Amino acid sequence: MSGTHNSEAPSGGVVVLDPTGERSLPVRERIPRPATLEGLDLALLDISKARGDVFMDRLADLFTEQGARVKRFSKPTFTKPAPPDVRRQIAEECAAVVEALAD
Amino acid sequence: MTDSARPLLPSGLVVFVKRDCPTCELVVPVLENLAETGTLTIFSQDDPSFPSGMSVEDDTALETSWHHSVETVPTLIAVEEGVERSRTEGWDRADWERLASRTGLGPGLPDFRPGCGSLSVDPQNALDLAVRLGASAMGSRRVRYAPLEDEMEAAFDRGWTDGLPVVPPTERRVLAMLQGTSRKPDEPVAVVPPDLVECTVEKVAINAVMAGCRPEYLPVVLAAVEAACTERFNMHGLLATTMPAGPVIIVNGPIRRAIGMNSGGNVFGQGNRANATIGRALQLVIRNVGGGRPGEVDRAAFGNPGKLSFCFAEDEEGSPWGPLSADLGAKPGVSTVTLFPGEGPRIIVDQLSREPDSLARSYAASLRTLIHPKLVLAFDCVLAIGPEHARVFSEAGWSKEQLTARLHELLMIPTAELVRGAGGMAEGVPEDVSAPALPKFRPGGLLIVYCGGDAGLFSTMIGGWVTGEVGSQPTLREIRS
Numbered sequence: 001m002s003g004t005h006n007s008e009a010p011s012g013g014v015v016v017l018d019p020t021g022e023r024s025l026p027v028r029e030r031i032p033r034p035a036t037l038e039g040l041d042l043a044l045l046d047i048s049k050a051r052g053d054v055f056m057d058r059l060a061d062l063f064t065e066q067g068a069r070v071k072r073f074s075k076p077t078f079t080k081p082a083p084p085d086v087r088r089q090i091a092e093e094c095a096a097v098v099e100a101l102a103d
Numbered sequence: 104m105t106d107s108a109r110p111l112l113p114s115g116l117v118v119f120v121k122r123d124c125p126t127c128e129l130v131v132p133v134l135e136n137l138a139e140t141g142t143l144t145i146f147s148q149d150d151p152s153f154p155s156g157m158s159v160e161d162d163t164a165l166e167t168s169w170h171h172s173v174e175t176v177p178t179l180i181a182v183e184e185g186v187e188r189s190r191t192e193g194w195d196r197a198d199w200e201r202l203a204s205r206t207g208l209g210p211g212l213p214d215f216r217p218g219c220g221s222l223s224v225d226p227q228n229a230l231d232l233a234v235r236l237g238a239s240a241m242g243s244r245r246v247r248y249a250p251l252e253d254e255m256e257a258a259f260d261r262g263w264t265d266g267l268p269v270v271p272p273t274e275r276r277v278l279a280m281l282q283g284t285s286r287k288p289d290e291p292v293a294v295v296p297p298d299l300v301e302c303t304v305e306k307v308a309i310n311a312v313m314a315g316c317r318p319e320y321l322p323v324v325l326a327a328v329e330a331a332c333t334e335r336f337n338m339h340g341l342l343a344t345t346m347p348a349g350p351v352i353i354v355n356g357p358i359r360r361a362i363g364m365n366s367g368g369n370v371f372g373q374g375n376r377a378n379a380t381i382g383r384a385l386q387l388v389i390r391n392v393g394g395g396r397p398g399e400v401d402r403a404a405f406g407n408p409g410k411l412s413f414c415f416a417e418d419e420e421g422s423p424w425g426p427l428s429a430d431l432g433a434k435p436g437v438s439t440v441t442l443f444p445g446e447g448p449r450i451i452v453d454q455l456s457r458e459p460d461s462l463a464r465s466y467a468a469s470l471r472t473l474i475h476p477k478l479v480l481a482f483d484c485v486l487a488i489g490p491e492h493a494r495v496f497s498e499a500g501w502s503k504e505q506l507t508a509r510l511h512e513l514l515m516i517p518t519a520e521l522v523r524g525a526g527g528m529a530e531g532v533p534e535d536v537s538a539p540a541l542p543k544f545r546p547g548g549l550l551i552v553y554c555g556g557d558a559g560l561f562s563t564m565i566g567g568w569v570t571g572e573v574g575s576q577p578t579l580r581e582i583r584s
Contacts, residue, residue, distance in 0.1 A: 014254045016272045018244040019263055019309045019391040021300030077573035079340030 034095060038067035043094035045082065046074040047101055055100050109170045111185040115142025116203060119168055119178045122153035124219035127177050130194050133209045141203065148176065148222045168223035169232045175218040179203075193218035234275045241277065241288055241305050258313070263391055265383065265411055269313035280308040283318030284325065285584055292325055293332035295393035296339035297400040302328065302392045307384070310391055314384035314412075319362050320377055322582050323440060324384040327352050327414075330442040330580035331385060337575040341444045341568060342395045345402050348568035349410035350389075351445035351485070352382050353552060355417050355428035356438030358582055364416035368556030370487075371415060371448050371563070382412030407447040415554060421490060422553035423497035430503075430550070431579040438582040443485055443550065444568040444575040449473075453492070454560040459499040462492060463506060466562065467513035471543055473566040477521045477531040479541045483548040483567035483577065486510075489555035492562045503551055514543035545570065550577060 034040060042063050046052045060070045073090055075082045078101075090097050116137060120127040131154045137143045138157060147153050148168055151161040162168055171180070175192035181202045182188065191198035194216040200208050222228055248257045254271045258264050270276065281288055281304070288305035295302045304325065311324045331338040331350050341348060354364055365375035373379065389395040397403065403410075419426045428439040451469040456462035466486065474482050488496075496506055517540050523531040532541065548570060555563070568575055 013248045013250045013252065014257075014271060014273065015245050015247050016254075017241065017274060017277050017305075017309045018246050019272060019306065019313060019387070021295070021298060021302070021306070021392045021394065022244055023298060023300060023394075077340075079344070079569055079574050080334075080337055081339060 036067070037063060040068045040095045041071060041093060042068045043071050043073055043090040043097040045086075045090065045097055045099040046072065047078040047082075047099065048075050049078045049101060052100050059098060059100070110167055112167075112171065112180065112182045112187065113142075113144045114182050114184055115144065117144045117146065117180045117182055119146045119148065119162070119171075119173045119176050119180075119221065120153065121148040121176050121219070121222060122150040124176050126194050126216045126218045127153075129212060129216060130177055130209065133194075133199065133212070136208065137203060137205075140205075165223040165228060165232055166236060168221055169236050173221045174224050176221050177218055178221070230275060230279055233278050237278070241274065242303075243305060243309060245274075262396070263313065263387075265386060265390065267411070269387070270315055272309045272312040276312045277305070277308050280312050280316065280318050280321055281305070283308075283321035286325070293328050295328070295332055295388060296395065297342060298394035300392050300394070302332075302388060306392050307388055310387040311380075311384040313391075314387050315376065315380040316384050317362070317376070317380075320381050320384075322584055323352075323354060323358060323362070323377075323381050323438075324388075326440045326580045326582040327381065327385045327442065328388050330440055330578045331389070333578055335576050336442050336444070336578040338389065338393075338395075341575050342389060342393075342401050344568060345404045346446070346568050347403055347405045347407045348444045348446045348566075349407065349413060350382070350385060351409065351443040351565060352385065352414040353417060353427060353441040353443060353485070354381075354414065354439070354582075355419065355426045355433065355441070356582070357436065358438035359416035359419070366416040366418035366421075366554045370554045370556070371409075371413070378414050378416070379412050382409075382414030385414075386410060386412065409445065409447055413445065417552050418490075418554045421557075423493055424503040424551075424553060427550060427552045428579060431577065433579055433581070440580050440582060441550075442578045442580070443483070443565065445485060445565040446567075448487070448563045448565050451562045451564060452560070453562075456560075457495060459496045459501045459506070460509070462495050463509045464513060466564075467510055470510065470514060470549075470564055471516065473543075473564060475530055477525065477528060479516060479521060479532065479543050480545055480548075481569055481574075482544075483550065483570045484544060485550045485552055485565040485567075487552050487554055487563040487565065489559060489561050489563075490553075490557045491560045493553055507549060507551060510549060511542060511544065511546075515540045516543060 044056045044059060046056050063070050071094060073086055134154055146160045146162040146167055148162055151159050178190055178192050179199055179202055180187055180190040189202055196209055196214050200206055223232060248254055255268050258269045286304045290304045292302050292304055292307055307325055307328055311321055330336055362377050364377045395401055417426050427441055433439045453462055453465040456465055473484055518536050518538055521532045522534050523529055525531055
């Protein structure tokens with residue numbers, strides 16, 4: 001019994017083992033786009049890259065002008081994913097989030 | 104192997120034999136005696152007509168032998184209601200009499216005669232049997248290529264390769280790979296970024312097959328995956344960065360020689376299977392299990408060729424100093440991987456220095472240029488010193504610690520040379536730094552390793568990536584069998 005023979009089905013196709021994580025991604029509906037920013041709590045998540053704050057400050061001004069309440073968050077370091085606590089707090093307290101990258 | 108697939112043995116005495124075994128021939132009179140006076144079931148591995156004149160179960164397919172882990176013939180097993188109570192291997196009168204609850208077995212036979220190897224553990228059969236009967240122990244999804252699909256092209260089509268062909272991970276090859284470790288296929292190894300997928304020994308083995316590893320490399324690959332996926336090493340950030348660095352694997356300890364790794368000439372180059380495939384296997388795990396692919400979460404602007412595989416061993420036997428693993432806290436004699444977030448290697452040529460301080464100054468001048476001559480403290484470095492350079496230090500009696508201390512001294516750079524704008528270059532450290540001088544590397548940020556060919560007054564530096572807790576730190580891991 002040869003190795004090649006062993007991995008072939010009677011119909012001829014080679015059988016291999018899936019090298020991937022075999023994830024099945026849950027499909028999530030996007031929340032509806034808000035009709036207005038008036039009165040909404042918005043999160044600004046700074047990933048802690050240089051000059052990200054410049055961009056965030058400008059966004060905060062623009063959102064505030066449109067009547068939104070802005071809450072500022074930041075990741076401890078841009079090199080790692082946001083800690084679960086930060087993600088949970090944003091999800092609980094805010095209607096939308098803007099995550100900004102800058103350099 | 105699943106219990107449901109395991110055939111029950113009949114109650115009474117069961118014996119596994121083969122004709123091609125002198126001990127089995129020897130015990131035929133005993134078998135005849137037991138068959139006449141009790142319940143005996145004989146399984147013959149090579150010839151159902153042996154022993155002649157007796158009722159024999161045909162086990163030439165070796166399924167019953169394999170399922171009941173028969174390693175020697177004859178093996179006598181006492182069975183009660185399908186449950187094995189006791190077994191003995193070869194011919195041992197006392198044991199046979201105990202199992203049969205009889206006395207006076209085999210008059211005229213010697214008291215003891217060892218048996219022969221069971222065909223079910225014969226190296227020519229064992230892997231085929233494992234595939235045929237035991238592959239169900241592997242939990243990964245089976246992917247059947249279409250009959251007209253080329254098995255090499257099929258892996259490219261499914262996005263499973265790093266741009267080079269991969270070895271098709273058939274059940275047989277993955278089972279053979281798993282022989283390289285004592286760890287169970289379903290044992291978790293790490294949670295692999297960026298998708299944070301729990302990765303088993305089996306998934307690592309599949310990707311190791313694809314990378315071209317031999318089974319004996321698997322423990323190194325497993326340790327590398329474990330080390331890469333720690334918070335300390337931060338593979339997620341290293342993958343996602345726009346910088347060119349990738350995981351560099353440095354192997355120390357006895358396993359280097361056991362698996363034939365290269366620590367000498369062309370140490371960072373092509374031509375050695377272990378070096379070339381171990382690093383590749385880690386990267387394939389990141390890609391296939393973790394979902395980390397260039398252009399997606401891998402945002403490298405340039406990358407570097409070492410992201411295909413960058414793995415090498417230290418030449419501990421040739422080194423005048425202790426190994427890198429000891430510097431990082433490993434005990435002597437322990438095999439380890441050290442993961443370093445590294446860019447491509449860059450040469451340091453100095454063919455004239457015969458005094459250690461002169462050579463240290465050449466190193467310092469070169470090391471200063473890493474990343475940018477005006478950027479400091481944010482990046483570590485591996486300094487790989489070759490034999491001809493190391494000799495300059497060892498003949499002058501310099502220890503590794505002495506060299507490291509001298510390099511840190513030489514790499515204290517006046518802040519005036521580093522600030523933004525200095526030298527007509529906008530890049531540099533902020534103007535508000537108050538210290539008069541800054542070190543190029545943080546304490547412990549310069550790692551020295553001994554390797555390379557024995558001709559050439561060269562050394563090599565491998566620049567790092569963002570270091571410390573905000574980035575990635577050199578990570579040591581013991582290699583377990």
